[in-house]
Amino acid sequence: MMKLDSVAAFVAIVEAGSISAAAKRLGLAKSVASERLADLERGLGTRLIQRSTRKLSLTEDGQTFLPRAQRILSEAAEATAELAERRGTVVGPLRLSAPVSFGILHLGPALTTFLRENRGIDLTLELDDRFVDAAADGFDAVLRHGPVGDNRLVAKRLATSRRILVASPEYLAAHGTPGSLAEIESHCGILYANRSADWRFGSPGNWTVIRPRAALRVNNGVVMRDTAVAGLGISLLPTFFVHDQLADGALARIDIGVEAEGAELFIAYPRERSASAKVLALIESLRRSFGDPPYWDRASDQSPSRNTRPPFEA
Template identity: 65%
Template sequence: MMKLDGIAAFVATVEAGSISEAARRLGWSKSVVSERLAELERTLGTRLVQRTTRKLSLTQDGGNLLPRARRILAEVDEAAAEIVERRGSLAGPLRISAPVSFGVLHLGRVIYAFLAEHPELELSLELDDRFVDPAADGFDAVIRHGPVEDSRLVAKRLAVTRRTLVASPSYLERAGTPKSIEDLQRHSGILYSNRDTDWRFASADGWRVVKPRTCMRVNNGIIMRDAALAGHGITLLPTFLTYSEIASGSLRHIDIDMEAEGAELYVCYPLARTPSAKVLALVDSLRTAFGNPPYWDSAC
């Protein structure tokens, strides 16, 4: 029969990339991690990890076991947390992923207050701009900005966000202020590299897509904002990235008499998994903190 500490040693070794790092994360000695991993392999009658002097790599059997092993550990953690929750408190691990720019600018203060309210939680927050799969990547929930088209996920809306064209006063004085779609296409654009048709505007005839002259492509909103502040061109960003700069005058809204395509912030978790009280409590805290309309739009 497989033992939990063997499964824990296997998962930690794979995720850490070495037995010594797995031992540090688990708080065990290297010899104990090696023994537990070897014992698991003996129990299953197969090699799970290939060990060399330079690196560790998964065997085919190890690769097949890994997602199930992660789920087993998550279920055990969740079961233990539920017992604590029935006593009226939230406890145990909570692993969340969120976009980098939004996380840096807006998640910290909410999460600090959430942890102060629930001191028995063990929160892991990973900031990543790629579309993270919560089930495959071992997250309890992920925060996404934009459409959620995966039918395997439940998406709970946190806030509706607006996107607006912005540029620095120095750029607009040098290049002129566009008044129309046609004007906009002649300007330098700072574009988000994770979207092919990022500049979309609602018109009476449907969506209009604008492809400005590209001066920069990057997959991070804060760098896009800072490039605009430096006077390199016009960019289209959610107001949660620009509301402070608009208020101070260091960036200006550009009005072309069309509304840019907006987006929504969601918390997503796997459809096949019942959401824990921890995830639901976090959703409530985020909604309350952001407000309706969100505070970054109220400030604009």
């Protein structure tokens, strides 16, 4: 008789690319994951995965069985969630991916509230600044700061986010405060390494791209913020990274009369799986925790800028 945990092990091994990675994802010993795969193959009377010392590959039977195995797991999860909903509870495993810095600064505290509200959730959170493939990597949902261009995913907005120009008072005292887009280009910039043409100002369809001289390129917002606090240049950062530093004066907001392109915070889940009760409960809990407008924008609105020009109107 085919066991559900053996099917889960097979799917995890295929999605993770190795037995070791699948075992880690499932919270099992490698030997247990391997035995569950072997048990499934014995029950089906065929080999599903061809093993070698260098890689794993699906056999022809494995390729045929994989989409059915994924549907079996999806339907079992949906049935469990539906029964849980009928009992007024949300239970079971939930695997989530989020950017490192946002996860540490804001997501961790918000998830504490979510888990207190839903004691039956077994949450796995993986922090990673790369754009993980939610559909292929086995995540129930991923958090993204910015547009979600993958049509395999359904994206739901969690919170708005503005990006603002900031620098330390010491840097501005030494190099002057820019008052226009053109003046920005003569300053040292602390840039996000994973985006080209990242400094965009104006309005949709009428963007102006600025490219300051790079003092640093890095793929982590907290490092960018701390480098700006140290006085090495100007940075364009989401308010959720800098609201505390604006409040205590470690950073000053630079107003050049034009708004930077924003980047909203989204949660996305694979379209083929639809939204489970767990993901829907998570979305609502995070929205409540962040607020509308989110608390990081409310805090930054109360911080003085280095310029009194009126905000840009599209």
